[in-house]
Amino acid sequence: DIQMTQSPSSLSASVGDRVTISCRASQSINRYLNWYQQKPGEAPKVLIYLASSLEGGVSSRFSGSGSGTDFTLTISSLQPEDFATYYCQQGFNTPATFGQGTRLEIK
């Protein structure tokens, strides 16, 4: 199985900050990397698919980059509604493994 490792596991930031979350795959997954946002008590919501494609309706302050084994999610200017947990997931093969999550908290 492909292991997905996110860093950091948690992050404190302020409104307006630029934030970067990293995700590393244990083997190459080409660009089959997706990012999800989950708020407490809610289902996850996709933000980015195929490493850098923004899902419809998602704010352009979210962006993704990377290929192969190393990927990044960037939030350009944090808004209050962005404080949540973020997960990466590989779609290269099954099982479609998730990273352990990055909890983004208000500083």
Add this chain to the structure above:
Amino acid sequence: EVQLVESGGGLVQPGGSLRLSCAASGFTFSSHWMNWVRQAPGKGLEWVANIKQDGSEQSYGDSVKGRFTISRDNAKNSMYLQMNSLRAEDTAVYYCARARTLERFLDYWGQGALVTVSS
């Protein structure tokens, strides 16, 4: 509007069985791979299983292989997860999720069904 609604969750004893259902609407159900993803209390997301559009292929995560069975009924726009030999570590919210096939991501999720395995 795409909707996925899970049902069938509840409290079950260790070693018991439970069947989850996912009712889909608002899209052509038979055109999409479908998935189950779970989340234990306070933990991260774990992919459980998926099933091809016509039901001819299924895949499972290692932790449920041999105990869980995914199936679908395209005539009823529904997907199912039969869970047998349940363990305490299967306690989780189970989400039904639609896959956008070519791009290989989960684009719509249900609200989740809580399964609690406890004596």
